[in-house]
Amino acid sequence: MKLAILGASGATGRLLVQKALDAGHTVRALVRDPKKLAAGHPALELVVGDATRGDDVARLVAGCDVTISALGPTPEQVDVASRAAEHVIAAGVRRYVVISGAGLDVPGDHKDVTGKIVSFFVRTLSPAIFRDKVREHALLAASDVGWTLVRPPRLTNDPATGAFKTDLTNCPGNSVSRADLAAFLLQVAGDDGLIGKAPFISG
Numbered sequence: 388m389k390l391a392i393l394g395a396s397g398a399t400g401r402l403l404v405q406k407a408l409d410a411g412h413t414v415r416a417l418v419r420d421p422k423k424l425a426a427g428h429p430a431l432e433l434v435v436g437d438a439t440r441g442d443d444v445a446r447l448v449a450g451c452d453v454t455i456s457a458l459g460p461t462p463e464q465v466d467v468a469s470r471a472a473e474h475v476i477a478a479g480v481r482r483y484v485v486i487s488g489a490g491l492d493v494p495g496d497h498k499d500v501t502g503k504i505v506s507f508f509v510r511t512l513s514p515a516i517f518r519d520k521v522r523e524h525a526l527l528a529a530s531d532v533g534w535t536l537v538r539p540p541r542l543t544n545d546p547a548t549g550a551f552k553t554d555l556t557n558c559p560g561n562s563v564s565r566a567d568l569a570a571f572l573l574q575v576a577g578d579d580g581l582i583g584k585a586p587f588i589s590g
């Protein structure tokens with residue numbers, strides 16, 4: 388596949404780019420600072436730009452089969468997820484796989500007590516980030532994009548296990564490694580059966 392990756396210089400994004408290249412995919416990666424992502428792989432193209440700019444997102448996704456977002460909020464741009472989603476929708480992307488968070492509620496959820504407590508704390512302690520993830524979901528749900536929101540709990544930098552668990556209605560654990568999350572994002576990118584769904588993942 389030809390993949391467009393947003394947030395490619397981040398902690399999960401870098402792992403995602405490497406796994407995608409190792410799996411034989413072609414990658415076009417959006418970076419604000421090209422020094423943050425090692426170039427040189429023949430199947431990796433860097434696009435320097437900003438996910439909150441429509442022309443940069445359009446340049447990134449043109450001709451790609453699937454777009455994956457590992458974008459994360461910064462203090463200056465807590466709304467980066469929903470702003471990027473607006474541009475992805477405007478660019479007419481067919482398939483969009485995005486990291487959201489286990490705190491997000493979607494119709495059909497059956498969260499256990501722990502899951503409900505996580506949602507409460509995310510909503511209370513990080514209201515701006517929570518609102519951004521809610522708006523991202525609302526924008527995508529109302530669009531023609533074939534989206535999948537992946538909902539992890541706390542992220543760790545542990546090595547990949549390959550033994551992660553996924554569930555569509557309740558988060559099966561309290562943490563997951565970024566390496567396992569990256570592997571699942573790639574799996575989802577090749578699985579149109581998860582279009583319009585928001586799977587949880589945990590270690």
Ligand SMILES: NC(=O)c1ccc[n+]([C@@H]2O[C@H](COP(=O)([O-])OP(=O)(O)OC[C@H]3O[C@@H](n4cnc5c(N)ncnc54)[C@H](OP(=O)(O)O)[C@@H]3O)[C@@H](O)[C@H]2O)c1
Binds near residue numbers: 393394439459460
């Ligand atoms: N941390 C957790 O425990 C946790 C739990 C659940 C969900 N999540 C979600 O997991 C996702 C990934 O987390 P992470 O820790 O891997 O992320 P991260 O290391 O903070 O990386 C975020 C990436 O987004 C990029 N970015 C931010 N604003 C941008 C913009 N305007 N244009 C282009 N790039 C931009 C950053 O670029 P620069 O390198 O240029 O800054 C960086 O590459 C996030 O969406 C987060 O909300 C995290």
